[in-house]
Amino acid sequence: MKYYELLVLRLNLNQCAMLDERLYSPKKHFRYPHMFANDIAIWERFLELYGADYNGFYYDCKCGRGTDPPADWDERYSSMQQVLSKYRIDAIGVTDSYLEILEVKPSAGTSAIGQVISYMNLFVKDHKSTLPVIGGIVTDFERPDMKHLTKAHDLNYY
DSSP: OOHHHHHHHHHHHHTTOOSOOOOBOSSOOSOOTTOOHHHHHHHHHHHHHHGGGOSEEEEEEEESOOOOOOTTSOHHHHHHHHHHTSEEEEEEEEOSSOEEEEEEOTTOOHHHHHHHHHHHHHHHHHOOOSSOEEEEEEOSSOOTTHHHHHHHTTEEEO
């Protein structure tokens, strides 16, 4: 992906109210925004196996509208409510040919499928990406029927 394409992508992604707007390299880091210890172990296994396939990752990307705060709230609290009530995408993988919305979840089940499909839909609605958007689930335990279900919904299952 060319530098100017990454810059345009970054400008479009900045509209999603991310807490950390950096494109992280596809390597292990000291911390990952919005990931807890059990998520990090799963994520770092994913990075070891598939990190080289990506240009980088955005973490903790917000999508959706969020809930409206009560009318009598102070502006400071209203804006916090708006950001904190949005949906959170664990990671967005950036490649030359697509963006991948990734949900990282221990023992991921069918609820993860719903999350990824919802996040993909909201992300496409909220942003003007020139690249196709696909979805994937990163987990530590293969649950029965998940390969079949993720394939049926055109999602990657890691």
